[in-house]
Amino acid sequence: MSKYQVNEKGYYGPFGGAYIPEMLYPNVEELRQQYLAIMQDKSFQEEFQQLLRDYVGRPSPLYHAQRLSERYNANIFLKREDLNHTGAHKINNTIGQILLAERLGKKRIIAETGAGQHGVATATVCALKGLECVVYMGEMDIQRQAPNVARMKMMGAQVVAAQSGSKTLKDATNEALRDWINNPVDTHYIIGSVVGPHPYPDLVARFQSIISEETKKQLLEKTGNDQPDYVMACVGGGSNAAGMFYHFLDDETVKLIAVEAAGHGVNSGESAATTALGREGVLHGSRSILMQTEDGQVVEPYSISAGLDYPGIGPQHAWLFKSGRGQYVSITDDEAMQAGLRLTQLEGIIPAIESSHALAYLEKMTFSGKENVVICLSGRGDKDLDNYMKYFNL
Numbered sequence: 001m002s003k004y005q006v007n008e009k010g011y012y013g014p015f016g017g018a019y020i021p022e023m024l025y026p027n028v029e030e031l032r033q034q035y036l037a038i039m040q041d042k043s044f045q046e047e048f049q050q051l052l053r054d055y056v057g058r059p060s061p062l063y064h065a066q067r068l069s070e071r072y073n074a075n076i077f078l079k080r081e082d083l084n085h086t087g088a089h090k091i092n093n094t095i096g097q098i099l100l101a102e103r104l105g106k107k108r109i110i111a112e113t114g115a116g117q118h119g120v121a122t123a124t125v126c127a128l129k130g131l132e133c134v135v136y137m138g139e140m141d142i143q144r145q146a147p148n149v150a151r152m153k154m155m156g157a158q159v160v161a162a163q164s165g166s167k168t169l170k171d172a173t174n175e176a177l178r179d180w181i182n183n184p185v186d187t188h189y190i191i192g193s194v195v196g197p198h199p200y201p202d203l204v205a206r207f208q209s210i211i212s213e214e215t216k217k218q219l220l221e222k223t224g225n226d227q228p229d230y231v232m233a234c235v236g237g238g239s240n241a242a243g244m245f246y247h248f249l250d251d252e253t254v255k256l257i258a259v260e261a262a263g264h265g266v267n268s269g270e271s272a273a274t275t276a277l278g279r280e281g282v283l284h285g286s287r288s289i290l291m292q293t294e295d296g297q298v299v300e301p302y303s304i305s306a307g308l309d310y311p312g313i314g315p316q317h318a319w320l321f322k323s324g325r326g327q328y329v330s331i332t333d334d335e336a337m338q339a340g341l342r343l344t345q346l347e348g349i350i351p352a353i354e355s356s357h358a359l360a361y362l363e364k365m366t367f368s369g370k371e372n373v374v375i376c377l378s379g380r381g382d383k384d385l386d387n388y389m390k391y392f393n394l
């Protein structure tokens, strides 16, 4: 049993658990009792693998980025989650969770979304399975990620605006939890990241673990060694990072780098750099690290990237940070935008602004020329074109 994986009580070190209102207990408990058995069932695995292959387009390529490698003096590989159907890693999880919901007999699906990628991925699998779909999204994110709102609507989903707080991901999550409390029997809540009460962080990480499972095989084929020196990913709630880290957790020669959003700067008062600014506390059903005031009120986060604009991180990340297994760093809006443009012009790949944060950290590292580095390119930049154009006056 890995010391970095969830224990039988639902904790990662001191983090995790299920801090939920009594009304949610039956739903979460049903999920907790059944998720492993369902996921390990042969018919589940067959359908999951078939959809990942034929519908999502997996395995996603591991691309050796030649010009990026030359710039940084390292062998840089991009795990191309941006090439998945719907354009990000989020679909790995929604495919898994829709099959889980079907087997739990649920007829109605709800989700929260920030960048809209998880909302689109949820609306997509609901169309695929003919299930009702309601997606909660902060009003501010509805405006800055308009193409994804259109995609969800076309797919038949109802998009409901969250109007409270900073009108972003945290507020959408609050609304989704409220809906679930009011509709406990027929509804499954597809959480989009490794957050929420146990067992969500574990089940989402398991569905996303396909990222590192494939990476190991692909790296072995390309370099003769399945252990890179570094794996890197951006962290909002932390699902693409959890998937990218999963099969490397116990191999401590592989360095794990998680990149948070510093917004206008860690100490600017407009940031989402959770590990730099946060303290231990409870948010959205689990004990983790979150940005909060002296008296425990959640601080409104800020990032140019809707998917990283969240005041917490999943409990496994809190544990990787606290135990020192992972290195948690942050990147500002400006650094991320420059990195997005750089990848576009060096490699012809327009990354999501979320993924640009992970790429930007390369600027702060030094290499000897021999290191193998894998970066999770969590999503494509189509949804962000407007933001890039405005930022660079194009």
Ligand SMILES: Cc1ncc(COP(=O)(O)O)c(C=O)c1O
Pocket (backbone or CB within 6 Å): 088, 089, 114, 115, 116, 117, 118, 192, 193, 194, 234, 235, 236, 237, 238, 239, 240, 241, 306, 307, 308, 352, 354, 355, 378, 379, 380
């Ligand atoms: C492309 C992309 N990358 C990263 C994220 C951040 O989520 P997570 O930390 O769960 O991977 C999002 C969230 O919307 C996203 O759309």
